[in-house]
Amino acid sequence: MNKATYTEDVPEDRFELLERIASEDKPLKVMLIGGTDSGKTTLLTFLANGLLELGFRVAVIDSDVGQKGILPPATLSLAFPEERFKSLGDLRGVAHYFIGTTSPGQYAGEMAVGVRRLTDIAINEADVVLIDTTGFVTGPGLEMKRLKVELIKPELTLLLERTDELSHLRKVLAPYTEIIDLSVSQKAREHSQEERREVRKEKWKTYFSNGELIEVDLKKIAPTGTEMFLGRPLTSEEKDLLAALFKWLVIAGWKNERYTVVKADMESFPRHYSKSVIHTVDFEKLSNLLVGFIDGDGLCLGVGIFKWVNFSEMKAQVLTPLTPEELEKALELRFGRIRVIETGEELGLLQRKEL
Ligand SMILES: Nc1ncnc2c1ncn2[C@@H]1O[C@H](COP(=O)(O)OP(=O)(O)OP(=O)(O)O)[C@@H](O)[C@H]1O
CATH class of the missing domain: 3.40.50.300 (P-loop containing nucleotide triphosphate hydrolases)
Known part of the structure; x- marks a missing residue:
């Protein structure tokens, strides 16, 4: 249409x-x-x-x-x-x-x-x-x-x-x-x-009609367009402290300019912290997020839907119609700000600062 x-x-x-x-x-x-x-x-x-x-x-x-x-x-x-x-x-x-x-x-x-x-x-x-x-x-x-x-x-x-x-x-x-x-x-x-x-x-x-679920090695294809993955991973003590203070399930986190924490709320209550110290990413917003495969020239080879991520192994599952030959040219996996499923339903937009 x-x-x-x-x-x-x-x-x-x-x-x-x-x-x-x-x-x-x-x-x-x-x-x-x-x-x-x-x-x-x-x-x-x-x-x-x-x-x-x-x-x-x-x-x-x-x-x-x-x-x-x-x-x-x-x-x-x-x-x-x-x-x-x-x-x-x-x-x-x-x-x-x-x-x-x-x-x-x-x-x-x-x-x-x-x-x-x-x-x-x-x-x-x-x-x-x-x-x-x-x-x-x-x-x-x-x-x-x-x-x-x-x-x-x-x-x-x-x-x-x-x-x-x-x-x-x-x-x-x-x-x-x-x-x-x-x-x-x-x-x-x-x-x-x-x-x-x-x-x-x-x-x-x-x-996405010919899309297939592929595994992306984030150690080889750099995740970009987000503050996630930047800096050093948080220690287990830091994660435990954040979990105890804010009642979060802390899924992953890094320390760079500020702390970036991927989390799910365990309880619902107002939390007070400075955004210049802690930046949070809601884990559920990562599912079905649009991502782009970027080549060495900064151009986009094609897009995919981010389905799952294993932070400790740095592996992501992405649905994409790109062929293995096309994917070989990808150097970056760039995070977008729209959530969509392969049937075409848009689940919502994210603010730029949310990732
Ligand atoms: N000269 C024309 N004759 C018949 N239909 C027209 C004509 N010009 C525009 N239309 C119709 O008006 C609608 C809007 O036109 P079009 O999609 O070209 O606008 P647009 O400015 O590109 O829209 P947008 O950027 O908002 O998506 C379309 O359904 C198109 O078919």
Whole structure:
């Protein structure tokens, strides 16, 4: 299931836009920005197909991490479509950058770096690089758009606006790019949170349909994106003391800048301790957590679902569709912040600071 599909039933100015893009000097970077359901992906699909038809080499960067078309979800992906396609879901990504959540508000750095990394790859191969973005355009979303545009410097930025909700963003972006204002198509349809979740559910399910449970040796594939595993392991005296003081089942712990303790609460009562001294991770939140397999170049080979961990042996069980050959290239297992099961149900998001 994909929300946006190819259509030529688009406002007249989209045909003029296609001509304009075709006539510009190449290579050309074009970023699409607009609120949710403003028609960014539909426009991108229209432009990509039109440019392919005209004989241009096209790259598509899908950074709409909340509603990804190209698999896997919760990453940024680069694809080079070679023939006409109906929706982004038909494209196979050739490079990915791990974000680890579908709600990237706390990941402005990763989002900007990821889009830049993929753009650097794309620009060597394509005449036109089309960059789709999230519909997150207000508050921290506005800053995220600025960072992306500042770092990528797209020659053209297409701003899809219903009324004048993007006037502040337009001012903020203007120094870095030429902005083309476009109205939202009358045909654009808003989707409820429930419909969006359903689309994502199908995507997760498809991605994990060939998933297998594998054992990951965390001594060889470094766990990252978390304070867990950093510093020296706690002694049994330290664990016993923490267990007695806070009525925790202490599953694992390390001493680095502060104590990081993986625990389960044995009793429910308010506990008072300084977060700058003790950082706690709830053991139950680790199960079904999304993780990314990262290669030596910082790119994401694919994602997996963290199912179980044996801290003393440094072994984890992860469900992933990656093949043994692909897994051989993994140097890092990066922790994400969404819990999801292979049938596609999302169990919840974690705050960045929770791990
Ligand atoms: N020109 C059009 N003709 C028919 N349907 C359209 C057109 N433009 C957009 N739509 C429909 O409107 C909905 C939203 O469009 P689309 O998914 O392209 O928006 P988006 O801005 O990429 O969304 P988001 O980033 O919030 O996921 C889709 O169901 C899409 O099919």
